[in-house]
Amino acid sequence: MSHHRLIVLAALIVPTACAHRIPEELREARASYKQAAADPATRKETPAELDEARRSLTRAERSYVVEGDSPKTRDRAYIATRKAELALVMGRTADHVEAARNAELWQAREALAAEQAENAANASQLATEQELRAEAEQRAALAITALAEIAAVRSEPRGTVVTLSGSVLFASGKSELLPSATSRLTQVAEALAAGDPGAHFIVEGYTDSKGRAELNQQLSEARAQAVRDFLVEHGVAADRIEARGLGETQPVASNTTAEGRANNRRVEIVIQPPSP
Amino acid sequence: MRATFFSLVFVMFAAGCATAPESQELAASIASVNTAEKLGASQVPEAAQALESAKHEVAWARALIVNRKHGRAQLMAERAESDAALAIALVREHEARRAAKQATPPGAAAPTH
Structure with a gap:
């Protein structure tokens, strides 16, 4: 066998080895899980779903080690991606729900504050009016006292x-x-x-x-x-x-x-x- | 003769449909797909894609069962389930986002906490 033939053989084998690379589904599954795990809302609001996504990814990784780039490995990776996305989406949903609740609370507080301010303004106006009235009545009484002398x-x-x-x-x-x-x-x-x-x-x-x-x-x-x-x-x-x-x-x-x-x-x- | 042949084909077909084995996983996936559809996933742009995938995977899982590839069929049912669940979650997210937007008066940002 000449060197020339060996090189040709190697050229045939190497791409085959390279083809045994990580399937796209698994890359995506890893990236999705990473993203979900890094998301504070997901970690806080949906820890169970995040854990489920982690287990799905582990299963896909194990499948890749045992079976290599098989359709089943790809299925498992695909499932892991969806589970990570599910955790992310549910985390965001919880955030939206909280935002809506906060907005309602905030509006209620605003309305209450406005009402209180109005009440205070009314009370102060009433007090001012009463003060003026009392002052006027006092002046009237003094004037009549002065008149009574003459x-x-x-x-x-x-x-x-x-x-x-x-x-x-x-x-x-x-x-x-x-x-x-x-x-x-x-x-x-x-x-x-x-x-x-x-x-x-x-x-x-x-x-x-x-x-x-x-x-x-x-x-x-x-x-x-x-x-x-x-x-x-x-x-x-x-x-x-x-x-x-x-x-x-x-x-x-x-x-x-x-x-x-x-x-x-x-x-x-x-x-x-x-x-x- | 010809009529007999067609009846035979029909009977076989009907029998095939009736006895097409449906695993528990696939039954659960189909239920989830139905739920997603009932929630209007096809009307929500973000969810429509996931719903389509789930339906496609249900059909694929059925074909795999017919071909007696039960291991792969089970995974395909799982895929359908994960897509359907995602579609449902996306519909819920869409609704929650809209509710949050409505609750927040325009121009006024609610305090974060």
């Missing part, structure tokens, strides 16, 4: 009523304020302006029954208007105060005596608290 003050269902004697404010039959009235009225204006900013005022003029009713009516209107104008000039907002004349219609005392008539000649200021 005029007769009484409480009625329609509000707090401040009565000013007509003789102090006006000369008989006149509707111009007396100079002596201004200091007292200035105090009234200050007290009204300092009181509850939500309150409204009505200035009501009254007369006794002497003289003609129409004239008394006109006089009471003019006097009420004069007082209102003075108060507006001295700090009471014009849109908070109105004037009206009631003439001799509502006497507080008998018109038969001089004292009674003096009491009936009066200006009343009604302080109406803000409607709640």
